[in-house]
Amino acid sequence: MELVVALGLIVFKVALLIAILLLLPLPLTWLERKIAGHMQQRMGPMRVGWHGLLQPVADGIKLLTKEDHIPAEADRFLFKLAPILALAPPFVVFAAIPFGETVSVLGNEITLYISNLNVALLFVFAVIGLEVYGVIFGGWAANSKYAVLGSLRTCAQMISYEIPMGFAVIGVVMLAQSMSLLDIVRAQSDVWNVVYQPIGFFVFFVAGLAEAQRIPFDLAEAEGDLGAGFHTEYSGIRFALFMVSEYVVMVLVSVLTVILFFGGWNGVLIPLPPLLWFLLKVAFFIYLFIWFRFTFPRYRYDQLMAIGWKVLLPLSLANIIISGVVFS
Amino acid sequence: MHAAQKLWVRTCKKTLRSRSEAAMSHALDKAGRWIGWAFFADLANGLALTFGYMFSKPVTMQYPDKEKWLPYSRYRGHHFLKRDAEGEIKCVACELCARICPCDCIEVVPYEDEKGNRRPAKFEIDTARCLFCGLCEDACPADAIALGQQYEFSSFSSRDLVIGRDDLLAKPGKAMTGGVVAARLKTERDVLVEASEPRGYNWWRNIRRK
Ligand code: SF4
């Protein structure tokens, strides 16, 4: 009986998480368009629902009912597989992400995470690295030069930015003496890591921007020179899957930044519920992503690579040495 | 010391001081640039600018849902034909407008009415071809045709855009005042103006200039 209840709870949590993550792009696209509009002195969507609130739903219906076009020369199997490969890893990563400590609901202790892996950080980086497959298969299978070029760029970018990203969190692991995200947050209950690890945070955040393919690092889908990058040939629901995965990665990077550097659900000054603190911080970083997008131009490809290898990588290595010397 | 010597010393000191000051300020400039570079001053500037814009008033004219722009009197919209004091059509069917029209889109067929006046039996403007140059208005010797204020007459068929004499007589005339006024979308007809007064605000004042 115990086992059934525990299993049911896990299934329920997984289903809830998947539902939230799948529905999250709806408010996020609305927010992004609204913020973009107001930054450009426009209003953004206004006509579907109150202040365009239902616009994402209309967009979703449009995408679902559109023709699902597969190019004649495409590798049909890989073409269909790619969006799923791009979508699955960010969802899987969330299995290891804690959203708070244990809460008691109706006398039962419920944990606000699916599993507390003791190597959660390693798991996160390993799984997020798999997203590259979706991108490269998508670009390759479409048999179109824009798509191939886009996917090559994306792969080079993601691989070269994952290295400084991985190095940047080593300082955090040193401080917490653990790879479990739960322990990392607990270690920050007094002082947030960003105080001890400003360089680590900087490298992680910039690499995260690149990882999430956001401006100023959205080389993968540079509309001006590549059509739409690796998903040039996708339409309808498969295109929507790529978009969903992009938004989920954006949320994921925000969540990771908060957990690793901004104290997770530890609040300061104002005593709010921990979960609320956590969500507020994540929302702030998501806003930052959108804000960046409508402020900065895109980097050139060689600049992108130079930043990754010549600036971020040495910085992250120096950060490891400094934190090793200072905190040992 | 001689006066000349004093002057010499003073100028020397002055130049030295100004030189060292220049070097100082140059060094400070350079340091400032490096500090700015290290802390992303230019990126922060950009972010501050977009943030400021985010809280400024949007310039969107919410046409056709909430607002509509009314033309000023100089606007060249849909043509209309005028009547004289007795209610007779002013046009004398001289065909000058048809002649001057660069698009060749006016067709006038004259006839003699019961009073012996020359009047148009047929007066058609193909607004699909018209470029709204207003030359017909300038050419008319009888002040019978003018370009009015109406600008919402799109259609699914170019045949509907050929407007006959009686329709032209019924079209609205020149605007008196203009600007953006409150309005509401009415699907079966035009955009309905809701304001009682045909004077709106000047849309250009919304644009933030820096
Ligand atoms: S406005 Fe110009 S183009 Fe139009 S009918 Fe008059 S003369 Fe012709």
Ligand code: SF4
């Ligand atoms: S509208 Fe004026 S110019 Fe044209 S035919 Fe009539 S009187 Fe002549």
